[in-house]
Amino acid sequence: MNAQTDLRLDARITRRTPLATDIVGLTVAAADGRPLPPAEAGAHIDLCLPNGLVRQYSIARQSEAGYELGILRDPASRGGSACVHETLVEGATLQISPPRNLFPLAADARRSLLFAGGIGITPIIAMADALHAAGADFELHYATRSRDRAAYLDRLATAPYADRVHCYHDDTPEAGRLDAAALLAHPQPGTHLYVCGPNGFMDHVIDRARAAGWAEADVHSERFAAPAIDTADDGSFAIEIASSGQTIQVAPEQSAIAALHAAGFDVPLSCEQGICGTCLTRVLDGEPDHRDMFLTEAERAANDRFTPCCSRGKGRLLLDL
Template sequence: MQALRLRVARKSREAAGVAAFELRSLDGSALPPFTAGAHVDVLLREGLVRQYSLCNAPWERDRYVLGVQRKVDSRGGSVAMHDEVHEGAIVDIGLPRNLFSMAPAKRSLLFGAGIGITPLLSMAEVLHASGRAFELHYSARSPEQAAFRARLAAAAYADRVRFHFSTGPGANRLELPPLLATPDPEARLYVCGPPGYIGDITDFAAAHGWRADQVCVERFGATTASSGADRAFDVVLARSGRRFTIAPGQAIHEVLLSEGVEVPLSCEQGVCGTCLTRVLSGVPDHRDSFLDASEHARNDCMTVCCSRATSPELLLDL
């Protein structure tokens, strides 16, 4: 990972369980550019790398802003950010990457839930600055759990923001029919949030005639979809001929690392694509959110951090 060494200039509470981190260069120099929807890899400690969306405006070259939710089921990343990364700390991050980029459209509908609001914030800034039509629909359990709520309420585009809360006084859950029942061929949808939330929106859109190329999704966790049973299979490394058995409940990368085989890793959830590996023979059981449906169908590569196999054996280009 090509790293930037930055300083945490400010750490603030943005909602219950959500902290914002403002990162700046050590010498005051401009940071590498990024585009709306981009993220960075944050190296928290050796072997612990996590991805967080950049949520400030892309033209702000003096800082990067990240929003991080402390997760109850954290595998170490969000807890480390909240408990170990304080104002003044020095952190190493990768260069910005974008797997959730915007495309030109007459109108954009942005849907975010929970911490899924983060990449949409930079998108809203760009859409507003360019004079393009958009709406931002933000769902949270309650106002206290809506990250960056004050920023959105005070934004120049606040009249295009709709908050949807599922509990408390004035609860107003997101209603999809008024928004998506009639497809707009010149619009694009951008969706980020928990898997169930994403599935509800994408399924509704597909059922009502929205084209697949109009819907762009950012997932912060792997899908649980599986095309085969969780059973044992063998992995063969093409370059050495070594063979390993992957038992039910084991991940390919865990077995390979335990046997001294180097595998590039980052998110370990099938989201970032760092561990993407060529498949020379065999049929993967894709469980990632990085590859799209057409790439899954080709079966010529797989994420070894979370995907498995439907065939008895996989021959990998390792």
């Protein structure tokens, strides 16, 4: 048993509804009927799925009914979204984590620009709700490949901030195309940018922001999938356990966390892509080969933590285990 398991909550799917092509909406409530912990805009929860996988999904809204999630069936699913779409019917029970927020709104922002691509609308629409409730200045730009694959269009159209929402669909060019370069051309002090969606969309928006001179501290993003990494040149490396001196060899085709699990170490695992930070492990000595999307550049440079689900070692790593 580990701390991650101890924090799990018993939950039930109380509503399931189609939101768009290949996108299902789920409302998750506490199994005992009690209120769920409060969730900030940008937060996500872990779903402990019936097939044994643990996956993270953003909370699009929290209401008295529970957490509302919008989940895309990914054609390249590694088993998570496929399980959600095929097995999580109304009345199904599962365990969830309390909300965690790795994508929070900046408290000192004078203005916020929200960019969502595809299913990236889930945390972004929660941000729009929160900013409107706070009387803050913001705009929301939502791009999809087609209108039928755009979730929450009705909710956005009837929102009290509908005049701040701009939607773009590749199959309806008459509505206009997202021009990120023009929208981000003149960064202003106190304006913050939030981006979520497929990697290609996010890279496009963030690259345009950087080209326009946006400060890195004012650009916030959350990825649902890690970019592909060339592993052809990966070699083996050694992990030493500080508490016992035990040495574990990690093979070229093996992840560090797989080697740790095989040796009997109960390091928690969730996304398996270096996105969520669940497996983050303290490094006492050695240099990690960071391949995650969780740590900031400054945190990577410190070399005192790494994500063994995807990152490796440049030689021996001494771990605080």
